[in-house]
Structures are given as C-alpha cells and as structure tokens.
Amino acid sequence: MDNQASVPNTGSDQGQNLNQILQQVAEHKGCGTSSEGGKASCGSSTAPEDMDPAVWEKVKNHPCYSEEAHHHYARMHVAVAPACNIQCNYCNRKYDCANESRPGVVSEKLTPEQASRKVLAVASTIPQMTVLGIAGPGDPLANPEKTFKTFDLIFNAAPDIKLCLSTNGLSLPDHVETIKKYNVDHVTITINMVDPEVGQHIYPWIYWNHKRVTGIEAARILHERQMLGLEMLTAAGILCKVNSVMIPGINDKHLVEVNKAVKSRGAFLHNIMPLISAPEHGTVFGLNGQRGPTAQELKALQDSCEGEMNMMRHCRQCRADAVGLLGEDRSSEFSTEKVMEMDIQYDAEGRKAYQEKVEVERQATVLAKQAEMTDLEAEFSDLKVLIAVATKGHGRVNEHFGHAQEFQIYELSTKGSKFVGHRRVDLYCQGGYGEEDTLPTVIRAINDCVAVFVAKIGGCPKDSLKAAGIDPVDKYAHEFIEQSAVKYFKEYLTKVKSGEIVHAERGDADIRQGAYIAA
Amino acid sequence: MAFKIITSQCTACSACEPECPNNAIREKDGTFIIKPEKCTECLGYFDDPQCVAVCPVDDTCVIDNSYPRYVEA
Numbered sequence A: 001m002d003n004q005a006s007v008p009n010t011g012s013d014q015g016q017n018l019n020q021i022l023q024q025v026a027e028h029k030g031c032g033t034s035s036e037g038g039k040a041s042c043g044s045s046t047a048p049e050d051m052d053p054a055v056w057e058k059v060k061n062h063p064c065y066s067e068e069a070h071h072h073y074a075r076m077h078v079a080v081a082p083a084c085n086i087q088c089n090y091c092n093r094k095y096d097c098a099n100e101s102r103p104g105v106v107s108e109k110l111t112p113e114q115a116s117r118k119v120l121a122v123a124s125t126i127p128q129m130t131v132l133g134i135a136g137p138g139d140p141l142a143n144p145e146k147t148f149k150t151f152d153l154i155f156n157a158a159p160d161i162k163l164c165l166s167t168n169g170l171s172l173p174d175h176v177e178t179i180k181k182y183n184v185d186h187v188t189i190t191i192n193m194v195d196p197e198v199g200q201h202i203y204p205w206i207y208w209n210h211k212r213v214t215g216i217e218a219a220r221i222l223h224e225r226q227m228l229g230l231e232m233l234t235a236a237g238i239l240c241k242v243n244s245v246m247i248p249g250i251n252d253k254h255l256v257e258v259n260k261a262v263k264s265r266g267a268f269l270h271n272i273m274p275l276i277s278a279p280e281h282g283t284v285f286g287l288n289g290q291r292g293p294t295a296q297e298l299k300a301l302q303d304s305c306e307g308e309m310n311m312m313r314h315c316r317q318c319r320a321d322a323v324g325l326l327g328e329d330r331s332s333e334f335s336t337e338k339v340m341e342m343d344i345q346y347d348a349e350g351r352k353a354y355q356e357k358v359e360v361e362r363q364a365t366v367l368a369k370q371a372e373m374t375d376l377e378a379e380f381s382d383l384k385v386l387i388a389v390a391t392k393g394h395g396r397v398n399e400h401f402g403h404a405q406e407f408q409i410y411e412l413s414t415k416g417s418k419f420v421g422h423r424r425v426d427l428y429c430q431g432g433y434g435e436e437d438t439l440p441t442v443i444r445a446i447n448d449c450v451a452v453f454v455a456k457i458g459g460c461p462k463d464s465l466k467a468a469g470i471d472p473v474d475k476y477a478h479e480f481i482e483q484s485a486v487k488y489f490k491e492y493l494t495k496v497k498s499g500e501i502v503h504a505e506r507g508d509a510d511i512r513q514g515a516y517i518a519a
Numbered sequence B: 001m002a003f004k005i006i007t008s009q010c011t012a013c014s015a016c017e018p019e020c021p022n023n024a025i026r027e028k029d030g031t032f033i034i035k036p037e038k039c040t041e042c043l044g045y046f047d048d049p050q051c052v053a054v055c056p057v058d059d060t061c062v063i064d065n066s067y068p069r070y071v072e073a
Ligand code: SF4
Pocket: A084, A085, A086, A087, A088, A090, A091, A092, A093, A096, A097, A098, A099, A100, A137, A138, A139, A168
C-alpha cells in the first residue's frame, strides 16, 4: 500500500500511436460485425481497415463499448470489493457504489472464490456472457487483494472471458502494473470534474496517505490521481472509459471541459450518466434536495459532447451483481447457495460455437438496416423524432409492452436511426395483468417519443398511449429494430407530407429515480 | 482507552480492517469489531486513528471509555 508505482513517460511515441488508434476506434461507431481473425467486415465498406486488429478484437464484442454489441452479448458483475477510499455526495455507503450502480441498491457480497464459481456457472449457462466486471460495491482498487484474487481465479479457469474494472481513480496509479499483468481488458474511471473548485462540492473527503483529507485539497489530490492514472493506462496500452455523473448546477456545464481533458489523455469512451437522487437514499444530495437532470438536459449535454468523442448512451447503471443481456437481470438464478450446488462444466467449445451464431445474427441486423436505408437517403427533411422500443436483445422488437422493464430510445432522421439512450420503467404488468396506476409512469418515461414499438400490447394501454399522443406499434413484432425504425420513419414522413399527421415537438420525459432492480 | 465500533452503524464495508496497523479489527457476525487489547489508538504508527479516518459512517469508530488509556511501551 505504501509503494507508489513509478510513472512511465506518458509522452512517448507508443502513447501517441495508441491515441491515434483509440481515436479511430472511437470514430468507428455503430457497426458491430466482424469476421474471424480480426479482419473487420461490416457487411460493407465501413470496416475500420486501418485499425490495429488487436484493438478491434478487444472492442468488437464488448457490450460496454458497442451499443450494437450490447444487444447480443452480456456482461456480469461480481460484488467482491466492499471498501471505498473516498466519499461522494451522491453515495450512501450502506448501499453499493453509486458511481457504478444506482443508489439505494445492495448487492450480495462474495469472496473471490464464490465469485469465480459464480462467473463460471453463469458463463456455462449463458454463452453470450463475455465480460466480467468488478465495480463494487465499493471501489475495486481500495480492495486490491480481493479484486486481483478474483481476476486471478477467472483468468486461469476461463481465459476467454474479458475482465474489466471500475474505479474512482484515487489508487489507480498504484495498480496499473497489476492491471496489465492480468490482461485486464478495460478500466472505467469515474471523473466528475477537472477543477478542484467544482470537485469540493462533490467529494467531502478522501482517505489519503493514512489521513482523512477534506475540502478543495481532497478534490485536488483526487483530480491529480485520476489524470495520472488515465495517462498511465493509456501509456500501458489499456483501454480506458470515463464515466461522469451529471449534477445540474454543480458540474453540468463543466462536463464539457471534462470531456476534453479525458479525450486528450486517451480515454476512448465517455459516458455521462444522470445523477439519481432521492431523500430515501440518505445521500447528501438526496437530503439537500439536489435534483438530477431531465431526459432532455441529459441528451443535450451528451449531444454537445458527441462531436468531441464517442459517447456511450447505453449504460444502464445496473446493480453491482447484475447478470444478463440488456435490461434483463437473471442474478436470482445464480445466488451463492444455488451456485455452490451447481455442477459446473465450463464448455469453452460450446461457447465459441454459440458466439459464432451470434455473429451471423448481428451481420443480418446490420444488412437489413442498410437495405432499408437506400431510398431514405434521397429524402430531404430535417425532421427528427424519438421512438421507444421494447426488446429483450438480439436486435429485435421482441418484448411485450407490459413486460418491459426499460425501453430503448432511438432518434430517427433522414440519416437513419441512432440509439440515444434507454428509459427504465417499473414493470407495468405483473403476473399477466396490467396495474392501472403504473401506466402513467411508463407514459411519462417515454413522453418525448412519437411511438413505442412492442411485440404485443393490450387494448387498454393502447388507448391510453394514443390519448397521450404516443403511437403504439405492434406490426414490427419480432422484426429487426433498426430496420423497422427506418421503415416507420419513412411512413411518418409520407404522412406528414400528405397532411395526415401534424408533426409537433414532444415534451420532456422523466428519468426514473431508484434502483434498476429493487433490492 | 481503545477504539470500538458501534456495530449497529457498521455497514461491514471492511475498509477499516486492512488499515489497522495492529490487526485489531476483524469480522464477526456480519459486522466488524475491534479487539480492545490489540488497539493502540494508532499511537506509534499514525497521527490519526486509521479506522476513524477511513470509516464512511461518521461516529461509528469511537473511543471506548471502559478501557484504560493506551500507554506506549
Ligand atoms: S466511489 Fe463509489 S462507493 Fe466510493 S463514495 Fe463514491 S460512489 Fe460511493
């Protein structure tokens, strides 16, 4: 703990090259498919031909990097790291790290041995599970023994699983060597400020060199360690993503500066998440009435940073022990008790075969969208609309309205469809019938959308949606999302032209407060 | 005196355990406790009691008045 790792020269040529490569990766958006051997083929010429195959190999199937891959591959987290070395005003340490999970969530704490068993059990049951993260419940690098023991066990038993970790950055510079040793695929740092003046309103204290440091001094040290850690990762060739929590009135405008600072130091993705704050979480911000951003404020900030670098909009702040694809959470199938009883056969071959099938599926999704795009490009209109989609993954409209725990939001324009975020809703339908009072909540969550695509929907919610001006669309059931979205937009344009519908700006929408899955 | 942990407030985050220079802290029944005979109040090691400095819940690691003041050997 006392030894500080030596700092490599971050201005080296190697660092420069990596920056260029990462920039190419960052610019290469949306396309998810690639053939074997690192030769990328997106079904078209959009392949990143000049990209280092090693970097492409790292990112192409990564549900955390690629929104598109997110529909096909799954990640899981294990809660092995309970301690933390700083305090954030949006965190109540009775619960999981709010940087990585939603506030107010408690994960089941595991020992490294239990955690690695759980990972193998999940990987054997869900072949799409390709990424294992350690993100809490505290700070993984404030628990280095537990974190790296877990990595060691999994690295040896299942080398095909990618490892990642998230940190507040304070002790990151001390561990870059070890992170490299375990071939950790990517590191996420939560960076909410690059100016201690701003930071002092977010972090009341840090534990540093055997002392509790407070105020602007605490924020200054944290900031310096975060920047140093990021530079060291870049120099070591480890991919780094940055998360920021958007806190209106405190760092909302400042995050544009953060975006520039982290980009210039080689961060490859920047993910801006909304502050989630409610008095019942017992956090400083929850108690002093600090509000979170609205859906429109969040999107506006993400849009203003988009020109700067690739933004990640699909992060759903899931709980630290989440398991599954998209909004799905199958963690209850893998409780410690059940995992300890399971007879686990790790089938590396079977996993590989399954993942090859998934690649074919992804290729089809991309091709279908491209085919649909051909005549849209000729259209001329600056109309932009949002739609909400109920999906269980695989890139298809395949969830019932009443079963959806969240909706994927796409922005449609003549440029095609673009994923812009997701909205969590409470389960509208519990046990087969809709509960009347939750429907207004769902409508508020997708109030800025003109339509909602579902596999199936009942008569009652259909009427309420129509009354709220949201078109319930079930004709694309089990079709590809993006292809259907483009089809829908073409029809929408035609109807607007013929005067059949009048296009009007939709209002703002709510961001759900509270845990993604109730603990 | 030694330090003690008010167990009803302890979140069992374990942050204090590795920081104690005397290995006085361990887990018991889902929370953490300090063995008073091992605690030196961090005297001879650090200016501040480490468990107090790192604990995320204020006033959870506190002086236990039922123990005599630790005297450096
Ligand atoms: S880094 Fe995470 S666990 Fe630590 S105080 Fe901040 S939000 Fe909480």
